[in-house]
Amino acid sequence: MxxxxxxxxxxxxxxxxxxxxxxxxxxxxxxxxxxxLALD
Numbered sequence: 001m002x003x004x005x006x007x008x009x010x011x012x013x014x015x016x017x018x019x020x021x022x023x024x025x026x027x028x029x030x031x032x033x034x035x036x037l038a039l040d
Contacts, residue, residue, distance in 0.1 A: 003011070
């Protein structure tokens with residue numbers, strides 16, 4: 001099954017989007033932990 005350039009581009013965008021969501025979740029987790037420690 002060959003992917004067209006358009007499909008490849010969509011997959012790449014989706015991959016980066018998922019990666020960005022993961023990074024934001026991770027950063028948010030760390031941020032909440034640091035905030036919790038700072039306010040303790």
